[in-house]
Amino acid sequence: MHFAYPPRKSSNPPPYLRAAKLPGLRRSRLKVIAAAGFAFLVLIYLLTRPAGHGHYKSYVPTGNPPVVIVTAFDEMKYDKPYLDMIKDNRIQYAEKHGTGKCADLCLGYKTFFGKVGDYDLKGAPSSWTNVVAVRHALTEFPDCKFIWYLDQHAFIMNPELTIEEHVMKASKLEDLMIKDYPVVPPDSIIKTFSHLKGQDIDFVVTQDKDGMSANSYVIRNGDWARFFLETWFDPLYRSYNFQRAETHALEHIVQWHPTVLARLGLVPQRTLNTYSRGDKGVEYQEGDFTVIFNGCSSTKECDAEAQRYVERWRSEFKST
């Protein structure tokens, strides 16, 4: 028999057909959902287990102030007017890089003046104050980026130059760095590393004709700086009677401890450590950053040296 159309579907629903409450939630699907949920929970558990503890992150300084200039003054040995003149030089330089130039957020340089007698050196020569003063400055300015230590017998001569731009900027530093060169000239077998990049450098220092010079150096704030300064200030170094106290201790550390050498950038003396007399190192020329009155040991001598440069730096500072 043939019909034109297939028979109509019955309009009565078949009995015993269970109406699903939710179309997607059949018994079999529920199982799948439960299994998936369980797997998800396991995954969450695996991912969020206490994975030991987070890694140690050292404090990152915010850069306020960017640079702290540290000088330790020996007020017992040198007269006040002479020292005030030098303090004035530091303060003026810091002010130059303070409020004057920037528009909105002003992060001026700061100065930090240590004083001989402020610290208990346990019988070590007073020049060790230079080291501990830098450490103290780190405590006082935990957010600073760089610390620039400059000896008390020195003037900043060129107010145009800044530490971040002309010394510590990575690209600039890579140009300046003296690589694969004996750290203590002329014949130390320990040489500066040749693979270092600008951003690896935490400590910028110079050499003069006697060896390493601790008259003027820059340290980048951080854990390493604290390690380095505290090691440098070690009581066993202080009690050792190094001939040139902290300078020779520095030479010792640099030669014996590669973790220090790996952060050290040796730069030409002209960068931040020119001398007033050329017999011990590079002599000051017009336009250099600083001048250090090397070889003077009393107010009279040092003041005489200083007088040669006072007018020059004052006029330089005024003109800019």
Next chain:
Amino acid sequence: MSLSRSPSPVPGGGWSSPGLNISTSGRSSPTRGYSGANGTPVMWESARLKRAGDSGYPSFSTQNKGFFTRHMRRLSSSLPRFNAGNFYPDEKKDKPSQGSWSGPKVPLLGRLRGILARMGRKMKIRLMMLLLLILSIVLFYNTPLVYYWRRSPWLGGGQKFVIILAANVGGGVMEWKGAREWAIERDSVRNKKKYVAKWGYDLEIVDMSTKKRYAHEWRESWEKVDFIRSSLRKYPKAEWIWWLDLNTFIMEPTYSLQDHIFNNLEKHVYRDINEYNPLNITHPITDDFLDAESRSPVGDGNANSVNLILSQDCSGFNLGSFFVRRSPWIDRLLDVWWDPVAYEQKHMEWEHKEQDALEQLYTTQPWIRKHTAFLPQRMINSFPTGACSENGNDTRIHYDKKDRDFLVNMAGCEWGRDCWGEMYNFRELSYYLNRNPWERFKEDLVAVAWYKLTGRKVKL
């Protein structure tokens, strides 16, 4: 059965010896051979019995008198059918118990298939899950899987731990090692190897024999520094390095380092040395030029800044068992640990060389203090009663088996004590304490009961 029936001497019946012909099933089958052999007609049993009944021959066996004759049918139908599979294929579903009686002829696979076929679906699923569970447990614990699980950095994290074991102390060329020294070394190494294999750590056995490199130099006994450095290089995934002297024994190999110490580091360590301060080190440092963190008794108070964990015994720092964490900080410490200027001034005072140098650094350097923490000695470095014994037994120092201390360090046993004896005793004690339940049952119950009953000690 056949002999319970006496032969029926029926003439013409052809049953010369009926015992042979009555099969065990109780049914007699007609055999063609008889009819062919002596011409007698084939006789069915009913006919034969009938004939036997009404035959005039006297017989001691009468019809329907024997037990088996009467109950043959009933008995036989209740007996197992050995070829049921062949004869009654339809009955399987109705008689599920029959399968267990299946005869030897059915192959194993067929029987299993039969069991499976008779099982309900739910039961099958449950059984499958059980099997799966057992299988996964077996797979996990009886294969290297558990090892890789514990080792992998994001599951067990075992790769983060490396144990350095200082072997061959003072041996080598300088001094002949005797049988006892060899035995000590063998036991100590085996102990660490087992522990490492259990938890997926790495073991680095280093040779402490006095090397030429150090023999003419001051640096003798600072080899630790070099070994830690080279291990950090060799195991780039290691986070913690655990230094162990040779005369140590891990008493509880079931403790993992993670569970025992590192998952809850801040709870276990103390950073304020005033908690236990045998050296009377002034703590914290009070110098004004230092920052608050350096002057705080607990550093920054956060467990993740701890880079060196050691313990103190009765006379100060003990470097028989200590941990260092890979960090820039540890590079610096390893770098400054030995310094010629410090050594030149102090070597007469430094009896324990590198240990005293570390104490010196801890005392004078704030950056070291900030990242150093101490563990109570008995967590990683219990002493036997022979060491530190001047003031008698100290619960902070000496091993106590009731507390199941983790590690015992026979410190100083080479000076007048019996290293091998101590090592042997602690080894046996460790085995005794860590017996499995079966051994406990045997030794604590059966052997004791046997002893009480018979008065004889047995070793099971």
